[in-house]
Structure formats: C-alpha cells, structure tokens
Amino acid sequence: MLARFATRLNSFGSAPHLHWPDLVGKPTMMQMAERAATVDGLTDLDLNFPDHVSDEPADIARRIGELGLSINGLAMRYYTNQAFKRGAFTNPEEAVRREAIDLTKRGIDAVRAMGTDLMTIWLGQDGFDYNFQLDYSQVWDWQVAGIREVAEHDPGCRISIEYKPDEPRAQSLLRDAATTLLAIAEAGAPNLGVTIDFAHALYAGEQPAFAAHLIHRRSRLLGVHLNDGYAKRDDGLMVGAVHLRSTLELLRQIHKDGYDGALYFDTFPDTSGLDPVAECEANIATVRRLLAIAERLDGDNRLTDALARQDAVASQRIVNEALVGA
Numbered sequence: 001m002l003a004r005f006a007t008r009l010n011s012f013g014s015a016p017h018l019h020w021p022d023l024v025g026k027p028t029m030m031q032m033a034e035r036a037a038t039v040d041g042l043t044d045l046d047l048n049f050p051d052h053v054s055d056e057p058a059d060i061a062r063r064i065g066e067l068g069l070s071i072n073g074l075a076m077r078y079y080t081n082q083a084f085k086r087g088a089f090t091n092p093e094e095a096v097r098r099e100a101i102d103l104t105k106r107g108i109d110a111v112r113a114m115g116t117d118l119m120t121i122w123l124g125q126d127g128f129d130y131n132f133q134l135d136y137s138q139v140w141d142w143q144v145a146g147i148r149e150v151a152e153h154d155p156g157c158r159i160s161i162e163y164k165p166d167e168p169r170a171q172s173l174l175r176d177a178a179t180t181l182l183a184i185a186e187a188g189a190p191n192l193g194v195t196i197d198f199a200h201a202l203y204a205g206e207q208p209a210f211a212a213h214l215i216h217r218r219s220r221l222l223g224v225h226l227n228d229g230y231a232k233r234d235d236g237l238m239v240g241a242v243h244l245r246s247t248l249e250l251l252r253q254i255h256k257d258g259y260d261g262a263l264y265f266d267t268f269p270d271t272s273g274l275d276p277v278a279e280c281e282a283n284i285a286t287v288r289r290l291l292a293i294a295e296r297l298d299g300d301n302r303l304t305d306a307l308a309r310q311d312a313v314a315s316q317r318i319v320n321e322a323l324v325g326a
Contacts, residue, residue, distance in 0.1 A: 004262040005284050006044035006072040009052060012036045012277075014270035019277075030063060037067035039277050041284040044072035044262050046120070049107035051077055061114035072262045073118030073223075074111045075162075076104055078125050089146030090126040090139040090173065097142060104150045108157050118261075120195050120223055121150070122162040127169030143173055144186045151189035160222035162195040165204045167234060176204040177211040181218045195223030197266055198243075198250065202231040208246055209253040216257040224254060225266040226287065236268030239283045240290065245319065251287070252294035263287060293322045 012032040016023050019035050027035070029052045036045060045064060047053060053060060053074070061071055078088040078100055086092065088100035104121065111119050126143055128134050151159045161184065165175040174180045177194065184192045194215045201208040215221045228242045229235030240247050269279040297303050297319070306314035 004043045004072070005041055005287070006046050006262040006264040007036060007039070007042060007280055007283075008264070008266050008268075009033060009036065009045055009047060011265075011267065011269050011280070014276040014279075015273050018275055029060075033064055033067060033069070035277065036280070037069055039280045039284070041288075042069065042280060044070045044264075046072050046264060047074050048077045049074045049110055049119075050080060050103070053107075053110050057110040057113035058115075061116075071114050071116050072264065073116055073120060073160075074107055074114070075120040075122065076107050078103070078123075084125050085168070086125070087127075087139070088123060088125045090123075090134075090142045092134075097146065101146050101149055105153045108150065108154050108159075111157055112154060117156060118158050118160060118222065120160045120162050121147075122164065123174055124164060124168055124172060126174070127166070127172040129170040139173065140183075144183050147183060147192065148187040148189055151187060151192050155189070155191050158191050158193060158220075158222050159189070160193045160195045162197060162200070162223065162225070163204070164197065164200045164234070176206060177201070177214055181215065184219050193220035193222035195225060196221065196250075197225035197227070197234075198239075198247065199227045199229040199231075199234050199236065199266075200225075202229060202243065202246075203233060207249075209249040212250060212254050212259075213257060216254075216259075221254060221257065221259050221261075223261060223264060224250075224259065225264050226283070227265065227267045236266065236271060238267055238279060238286070239265065240286045244290075244323070248290050248294060248297075248319070248323070251290050252297055255291075255294055256298065297322055 009032050012035040013027050016027055064071055078084040083096045091097045108119050161180050163174045163176055163180040164172055166172055180194055196212050198208050201211050212221055226239045228237040228239060265283045269276045303318045
C-alpha cells in the first residue's frame with residue numbers, strides 16, 4: 001500500500017533547543033530540512049512558495065536530495081503583499097489580482113525547476129467577512145478565471161486546490177469539496193485536482209472518506225493531508241488522536257480509489273512545543289498500522305457483505321475486531 005510520507009517543513013522549527021542548543025534566532029529552511037531528514041521513515045518534503053524558495057530552485061532540490069529526501073511539491077502562500085488580505089485571485093484591485101496570479105506562475109516554474117510536478121494552491125484569502133461585502137457572481141468569476149489561467153500556464157504541472165472552510169477569512173469561497181469541484185469543473189483544465197485535508201474536511205462538516213471519493217469521481221485526488229482535531233478549527237493534532245475510525249476509513253477509501261501520492265502530515269507540533277522528530281515518527285507509525293488494518297479490511301468479505309446490507313452493527317463489530325482484537 002501507500003509508502004511515501006511527506007511533512008510540513010515549518011514543523012521542524014518546533015522546540016529548537018532540542019536540536020540546536022546554541023541557536024540564536026529562528027532556524028533556516030535548510031536547517032529545518034536537515035532536522036526533518038533525521039525522521040525514520042520520512043521520504044518527502046513539501047516547501048512553501050515563495051517563503052522557502054528564495055534561492056535557485058534547482059539548487060534547493062539538489063541540497064534536499066543530498067539529505068536523502070525528495071520534494072513532493074510546493075504550496076503557494078500569499079503573504080508577500082499586505083493587499084492580499086482582501087483577496088488574491090479575487091482582490092477588488094486588478095493589479096493585485098495580477099500580482100497573485102503571476103506569483104503563482106513563478107511558483108509553478110519553480111516546481112518544474114525542482115524536478116517535480118505538483119503545486120498545491122490554498123486560496124485562504126479569497127473569501128469574505130461580512131454580508132454585502134462583495135458581488136458573489138463577480139468574485140466567483142475571478143476565482144475560476146484565476147485558477148484556469150495558472151493551470152494553463154504549464155499543462156504538465158498538476159495544480160491541486162486545497163479547500164478550507166475559513167481562516168484567515170470568516171468565509172472561504174472554496175470552503176468544501178463541493179464548491180472546489182464546481183470551480184474545477186468551470187475552470188475546465190485537465191491538470192487540476194484537489195487536496196483533501198483531514199481536519200479541514202471535519203470542520204467543513206464532511207465525512208472525509210466520502211469527500212475523497214466524490215473528488216475521485218468528479219476530478220482527481222492529488223494530495224492527502226493527514227492530521228486530526230476536534231472539528232471546530234484547524235487543530236493540527238497528530239494523526240488518529242481524536243478520529244481514529246474516520247482516519248482508517250479515509251485511508252481504506254483512497255486505497256480503493258487508487259490514490260498513489262504521498263501522505264502529507266499537516267500537523268502543528270510547534271503549537272505546543274513538541275519534539276517534531278518524535279511527533280512525525282509517531283504519525284508515520286500510526287499511519288503504517290492503519291494502512292495494514294485497511295488492507296486486511298479490504299480482504300474481509302464479511303465487511304463487504306455488511307456494507308452491501310448497510311448493516312452498521314455488523315460493520316462496527318468487524319472494524320472493532322480489526323482495531324482492538326476480538
């Protein structure tokens with residue numbers, strides 16, 4: 001089953017004294033990458049653009065490769081201009097919209113220079129905070145047009161849209177799988193797809209496995225971000241800490257649907273000062289166990305029959321047995 005594990009690079013700035021007792025200031029991008037390379041089982045990193053790619057992209061990829069890690073892809077961040085707070089692709093100022101789109105195109109070029117082909121776009125600034133703040137028809141057209149333009153910039157680069165209900169805006173335009181799939185359908189570019197973030201799906205009111213399957217049916221699942229939380233915000237807790245069964249169901253579903261990308265840990269050990277190496281290794285261990293259980297469940301005809309009958313009592317007994325024993 002799935003064997004590639006990627007992680008959020010900024011996590012490795014957590015508890016810096018454990019790794020750099022004499023460090024003054026914050027660790028550099030490469031220092032965090034070097035620390036991540038000590039994680040047993042980690043195969044990939046995702047970098048943020050432009051935050052982590054101030055130098056020559058190919059050189060960064062070479063240096064990370066020398067650490068024994070691959071670059072899974074880049075993730076866009078729209079923080080370079082304070083005006084982006086009012087929107088990136090949907091900003092009321094045409095010049096600001098153009099800046100956000102051009103920045104994304106430069107990010108796509110950097111992805112390709114690094115020898116990979118995945119750009120993740122989280123359009124968290126594209127949304128609203130008040131009733132009567134914007135013309136919904138206008139901003140939706142801008143959103144779709146911006147997505148289409150960046151996708152057409154390099155048809156060989158996969159563009160994955162990560163949705164989130166809110167934050168930093170009170171309401172995001174692309175807040176769930178349904179709105180994201182609608183935007184992708186209207187944009188019409190074949191290299192578009194979706195990244196599902198487990199915690200985002202939870203507090204969007206979704207069943208993550210169901211949302212992932214809908215994405216598979218109507219588009220392409222290009223990224224899976226694993227974490228956990230209490231379904232009220234983006235808590236970034238360790239995998240399986242709260243919703244173990246839902247995590248297991250998601251892993252089983254994406255395996256059935258043929259997902260073959262990396263599993264990315266979008267967790268926040270830095271929030272409470274956890275050792276990020278130990279935290280990441282715990283995530284990998286949890287997911288490996290859950291993947292093994294998911295594989296056993298796939299071969300269990302009793303579960304297949306229970307699902308066909310929609311027999312929740314029988315299915316829960318079978319999953320209980322797989323998780324905790326008979």
